[in-house]
Amino acid sequence: MASGDYVRRTAITRLAVSSEQAERLEATIDEYRIGANIATDIGWRHRVSEKHELQSLAYDEIRNRTPLGSQHAILACFQAAQAIKGVDERDSQGRAYSKPEFTAPTVRYDANTMTLFDDDTVSLATTDDRVRCELVLPDDEEGYQYQYLESDEWELAESTLTARDNDYFLHLGFRKPKPDTERSPAEDRIVLGVDLGIENLAVTSTAHFEGGQELIHEHREFERIRGNLQQTGTESAHRTILQRGNREERHSRDVIHRVSNRLLAQAVAYGCTHIAFEDLTHIRDSMPSKRKFHQWMHAKLVQYVEYKAAEIGIEVEYVDPRNTSKRCCECGHTSDSNRTERAFFECEKCGTTANADYNAAKNIGLRLVRRELHDSRRTGDSQLALKSGTVKPNRGFVSYSEQEVEVESTDKHHLNRSERASASCK
Incomplete structure (x- = not known):
């Protein structure tokens, strides 16, 4: 084997x-x-x-x-x-x-x-x-x-x-x-798109939000205390730095493990066969030192999702990250002007409004949907999982009621401007 x-x-x-x-x-x-x-x-x-x-x-x-x-x-x-x-x-x-x-x-x-x-x-x-x-x-x-x-x-x-x-x-x-599961044909694939960020550690195309500010705050507090201890310069201070660092890492890993479990629960609840992330390899290589903790969080989260998904027969794929945050998930228009604020997206062409991370998560998932269809040379309905239905390239949005399926969801909305955002992106 x-x-x-x-x-x-x-x-x-x-x-x-x-x-x-x-x-x-x-x-x-x-x-x-x-x-x-x-x-x-x-x-x-x-x-x-x-x-x-x-x-x-x-x-x-x-x-x-x-x-x-x-x-x-x-x-x-x-x-x-x-x-x-x-x-x-x-x-x-x-x-x-x-x-x-x-x-x-x-x-x-x-x-x-x-x-x-x-x-x-x-x-x-x-x-x-x-x-x-x-x-x-x-x-x-x-x-x-x-x-x-x-x-x-x-x-x-x-x-x-x-x-x-x-x-x-x-x-x-x-x-x-690995579980003995056959690879799904393109028309049967259901993709969960996931965007990784800072304000929100992870957001899914099914409108599930995982905040990241608590971990960021705790890391900043640790860095502040470490700086003070380093100035002290004693052997005791050095031991304290090591102890606190190990404790912080264990806590962070535990939090990220629980986040990965909730992301997989979303994939299972919506019947997803694939999870799509951005391929951030090149971005991580050039990331400034002050963002290295964010890089570590994202890498650990993806690692945990990958190996847990393999156990239950869900595949993890990576897509080109270019313009996922600037592209409109509804009409496809791509422009810097669509992102006037970090957390809010408003398409200058069609007027669609959405939480920016949620819009990006849908674009990430859609990119895998289209890529898989192209790679398989089929014309079936590979689809993106949303909160209230799926998007199929050949049929557009199809609600779960039309598909005669029942989905149990535990979504959390953290939209920063208005509830129009959740309605416009289904």
């Missing part, structure tokens, strides 16, 4: 290690990093990004120059090939790139270098003998790790060991086959 045919999860667990085990793990991490950089240098020199081809070129040199075992030398080659392939993709897109360099204190493990036992211990290959360590799991049996460790449905996959603050964390990889 191809790697793309699996749903994947990661369960992070701390390891209880002795001082002797820690020394062996540290030595393995250091040598693995050297091996990955050796493979990268060779792959970069020969412009090779296919993993087995790079293995044939770099394997012997890694074994000669490091004490890594055979399988860890292969994993180092594979990881280097993956990094070089990422550079090739950036190059093909006309984006800036440089030769990858491995500096993080990590090492990869697979079924040949790691064994997980029923007594919640794990055996890990090192540059010396194997070490067997205990997994430090939550006392509460509701801890999320147990749903993978105790399940016959999930199988152990490639994992990563990371050293951090004198502790060792094993990012255990698990996988299971």
Whole structure:
């Protein structure tokens, strides 16, 4: 089965290690990093990004120059090939790139270098003998790790060991086959468009709004406190910064997880087969530092939606972001003058008014609807999910009452000018 045919999860667990085990793990991490950089240098020199081809070129040199075992030398080659392939993709897109360099204190493990036992211990290959360590799991049996460790449905996959603050964390990889669902033909596709923003973290084409101001406010407060602590400059202040930063990140991840769940609930409630986001890769690359937190929020939200959608057979696709905020969702007229205010959209041609993010969400969804129809070379009715019906390129707006379907929705309206906005965009 191809790697793309699996749903994947990661369960992070701390390891209880002795001082002797820690020394062996540290030595393995250091040598693995050297091996990955050796493979990268060779792959970069020969412009090779296919993993087995790079293995044939770099394997012997890694074994000669490091004490890594055979399988860890292969994993180092594979990881280097993956990094070089990422550079090739950036190059093909006309984006800036440089030769990858491995500096993080990590090492990869697979079924040949790691064994997980029923007594919640794990055996890990090192540059010396194997070490067997205990997994430090939550006392509460509701801890999320147990749903993978105790399940016959999930199988152990490639994992990563990371050293951090004198502790060792094993990012255990698990996988299971994707749901056996046939890809819907174009005329049966129902698309949920989602716009990501700052005032609103996410807005859907079904008029569901997720505010982002609470997270932004909390992040600004953390940055203010961090600045004051940095001026203090004491070791205690440094520890406080780390503690508060970790606490903020955990809270932010939890909030974004819940937002992703509500977005998927919208997709399920409206019978959607696809979710459409803008492809913001290039925009994120050029985003100023003060917006990096927004970038992180959006990236995490998309990541969570992607892997949760895969479990229930919903596909996530990306569309060209150009002019989605300036195009009228009703008549298609595109102009800077349509956006006189950040939160409000009013078409200078047809007079349609709408919340700007809601208008953009519909444009994002419609772009995927039209693209899928074109790609499939069919003339069916791929459709965009709205609050009260769907838009079909061949029929226009069709209400749910006409389609004889019932939709349960929990929409929240946050329109800033008038209720005309919700009526004009159905």
